[in-house]
Amino acid sequence: MSRWRLVYEGPGGEHTGTREALCTLGNGFFATRGAAPEARADGVNYPGTYIAGCYDRAVSTVDGHRVENEDLVNAPDWLPLTFRCGDGGWCTGPDPAAPARTELDMRRGVLTRTFHAVDGEGRRTRVVQRRLVSMDDPHLAALETTLVAENWSGRLTVRSALDGEVANTGVARYRGLAAEHLRPAGAGGGAAGTVWLRCTTAESGVGIALAARTRVSRGPAPVHSAPPARPAWAGCDLAVDLPEGGQATVEKVAALYTSRDRAVGDPLGAARAAADRAGHFDALLRRHAAAWRRLWRACAVDAGDEDDRRVLNLHLFHLLQTVSPHTADLDAGVPARGLHGEAYRGHVFWDELFVLPFLNLRFPETARALLRYRWRRLPAARRAAREAGLRGALFPWQSGSDGREESQRLHLNPRSGRWVPDHSRLQRHVGLAIAYNVWQHHQATGDVSFLAEFGAELLVEVARAFADTAVYDRALDRYRIRGVMGPDEYHDGMPDRSAPGLDDNAYTNVMAVWVMLRALDALEALPGPCRTALKESVGLAPEETARFEAISRRMHVPFHDGVISQFAGYESLAELDWAAYRARYGDIRRLDRILEAEGDTCNRYRVSKQADVLMLFFLLSADELAGLLEGLELPYDPGLIPRTVRYYLERTCHGSTLSSVVHAWVLSRTDRAASWRFFREALRSDIDDSQGGTTAEGIHLGAMAGTVDLLTRCYTGLELRDGALHLSPLTPAELPALSFELRYRDHWGVRLEVDGESARVSVPPSAAPPFPVELKGRRATAAPRTSCELPLH
Incomplete structure (x- = not known):
């Protein structure tokens, strides 16, 4: 396989779901899993189409309790297409005894299937299918199917359909819960070979409309007929007569619109018009491939061997x-x-913390839109803060359509079969991640208008909530934050307390200080009238900014044994017998489920699912952390970070794919070999389905973005601050050179090349002003039409 192709030979078997997820095609508006067009949800195959931001709510009863969940809706399926020879049965899949191949072309965004089908009469048909979800027109998708009658002659009938008889049943542990989200609103056909379908989400009332045009583009003229329509299903039949060895090519072009789309009056009318005027498959493919070429020019990373580049391209894809x-x-x-x-x-969790750094340096407009998603839900976050007796904004750990908290109150442990309390809504640090992303976006773009429009408001409101959460402890002469959960997720309380929540989670406390300082910086960066307007609009009083400053000097951060404590009282917990549990269970990444099934709890032990304290070293440079701790009059020495990394590395079971990303990052300066091992684990986590079946339920977007970020920011030491591009390359031995392009402020296509000897920054022509580049205290100026090179030694 080349770096641009992911190839599967033969049937998927038990790995079919993973293949379907990894062969998904999408364009940012909607995406369709790589399921076969002839397949139906049957416990092995799972067709699914998902529209960005399209959610619906449903109520279930669990153990006598009312449980409300909001789901990203499995939208009507545009793919269904099958065929039969003569009066034989409809094709339900490839002949398992014959060769079959599925190939994902990542460079062009095309999925190709090649297989043979044999019916009950022994008639053998060769099938080649190509599909795309247009990156050129986000409302279009297309499927081309070529059928060859290898050992038979006669009538070939192709059935093409739109299927709204779908539900959200793709995750086994959710299947006992309400899963019906679509209500039919009409289905039918128009001209020969065209069908349409309209439905509405049950609670949220989002209208979804699809139209499809199916025709024979090469081969005999077809005879059209229409099977009986159902309320949520519409199809058409095309029949052609083939000689032995003859072939026909059938094109299906589908259009999808919703009532949430802009500049659309009637979604169904828009879908029918789009499907009708869409060109042939090859014309759609040309425009689609051109759009992908533009994306790859901006995003491709040259690093690693051929296999690593292939997986990295898969992540970028x-x-x-x-x-x-x-x-x-x-x-x-x-x-x-x-x-x-x-x-x-x-x-939506906090995974944008791992995704937005990539977007800030390639597609800042997209990053800003994702931050605007949070800003639009600021009213809901303010309500949550008021309900907690706080000013400012408390963002939910899980967010969906309207910004309310979507975290479950109970979750099922599949190992024990028990529903157990879920306190993950106490992960208030999601607001810190949002604020961090706001500041990093400002650093990457230098755009004060972004701060003035809504960025500073987000920063200030998050800072206010954490300032009000912090309570002064007279005995310690410090501020403390109580009753939260950290990124670890395994600890949701102390073993000797019935109330959930932890005190003084170090990550939360330190990052709260960081956010308060950045909120003050953002206010200072605003033009005077904008600063005054913001303070007036949110009611920010002088005593609040004074409180920001006071807390930033006296926040409590617990320590023990010369390392930063994950939370207050961490040192009182027992050590786990790791060797015994590994011997007993093998894979202990979900140690929380193992212990709960044993009647025990992670709250009793010094164990972590993923990085918690170490997230500080992931987000903050050593200089930044030192400055924060010294400002708090807390101990810091150069050995603190490596000591703390070693301590928690021995006590973490990496139950999240994000853990490998963070550990690769924090080890990059002290143990490059270990850093590379963790990088490779993160790189392979989805393609190898290392978590045992989770990839089939959806890829891990944060980890995929994190691997790109490791190569482009971590191993180059790339930081954006103070109006300069700072570099400090320290690449693993397995990475002798790397290069990529980025967008820095008003400079598009800045190329960064790093090898063992130097770092080179090349700036394309533009009217933008030069910018400084700094590497280990040496500074150069990068100007349009020039390159600057700085030695590493």
Whole structure:
């Protein structure tokens, strides 16, 4: 396989779901899993189409309790297409005894299937299918099917359909819950070979309309007929007569619109018109491939060996299919599992913390739109803060359509079969991630108008909530934040307390200080009238900014044994017998489920699912962290970071794909070999389905973006601050050279090349002003039409 192709030979078997997720095609507006057009949801295959930001709510009863969940809706399926020879049965899949091949062309965004089908009469038909979800026109998708009658002659009938008889059943542990989200609103056909379907989401009332045009583009003239329509299903039949060895090519072009789309009066009318005027498959493919060429010019990373580059391209491919330039015109967040499946119900967590750095340096307009998704939900976050007795904004750990908290109160442990309390809504640090992204976007773009429009408001409101959450402890002469959960997720309380929540989670406390300082910086960066207007609009009083400053000097951060404590009282917890649990269970990444099934809890032990304290070293440079701790009059020495990394590395079971990303980052300066191992784990996590079946439910978008970020920011030491591009390359031995392009402020296509000897920055022609580049205290100026090179030694 080349770096641009992902190839599967033969049937998928138990790995079919993983293939379908990894072969998903999308364009940022909608995406369709790589399921076969003739397949139906049957426990092995799972067709799915998901529209960015399209959610619906449903109520279930669990153990006598009312449970309300909001899901990213599995939209009507545009793919269905099958065929039969003569009066034989409809094709339901490839002949398992014959060769079959599925090939994803990432350079052009095309999925190709080649297989043979044999019916009950022994008639053998060769099938070649190509499909795309247009990156040129985000409302279009197309499927081309060529059928060859290898050992028979006679009538070939092709059935093409739109299927609204679908539900959200793609995750096994959710299947006992309400899953019906679509209500039919009409289906039928128009001219020969055209069908349409309209439905509405059950609670949210989003109208979804599809239209499809199916025709024979090469081969005998077809005879059209229409099978009986159903309320949520419409199809058409095309029949052609083939000689032995003859062939026919059938094109299906589908259009999808919703009532949420801009500049659309009637979604169904728009869909029918778009399907009718769309060109042939080859014309659609040319424009689609050209759009992908433009994306790859901006995003390709040259690094690693051929196999690593292939997987890296796969990560970039799925990242761009989930949050593409088309996303900039939508009201949508960053779904943690992409538009590729139904895990986490399509909710938006904090994964944008790992995704936006990539977008800031390539597609800042898309990054800004994703931040605007948060800003539009600021009223809901303010309500949540008021309900907690706070000013400012408390953002939800899980977000969907309107910004309310979507985290479950209960979750199922599949190992024990028990529903257990879920306190993950206490992960208030999601607001810190949003604020961090706001500041990083400002640093990358230098755009004060972004701060003035809504960025500073987000920063200030998050800072206010954490300032009000912090309570002064007279005995410590410090401020403390109580009753939260950190990124670790395994600890949701102390073993000797019945109330959930932890005190003084170090990550939360330190980043709260950082956000308060950045809020003050943002206010200072605003033009005077904008600063005054913001203070007036949110009611920010002088005593509040004074409180920001006071807390930033006296926040409590716990320590023990010369390292930063994950939370207050961490040192009182027991050590786990890691060797015994590994011997007993093998894979212990979901240690929380193992212990709960044993009647125990992670709250009793010094164990972590993923990086928690170490997130500080992921987000902050050593100098930044040192400055924060010294400002708090807390101990800092050069050995603090490596000591703390070693301590928690020994106590982490990496139950999240994000953990490998963070550990690769924090080890990059002290143990490059270990950093590279973690990088490779993150790189392979989805393609190898290393978490045992989770990839089938949707890719891990944060980890995919994180691998790109490791290469482009971590290993180059790339930082954007103080109006300069700072570099400090320290690449693993397995990475002798790397290069990529980025967009820095008003400079498009800046090329950065790093090898073992130097770093080179090349700036294309433009009217933008030069900018400084700094490497280990040496400074150069990067100007348009020039290159500057700085030695590493």
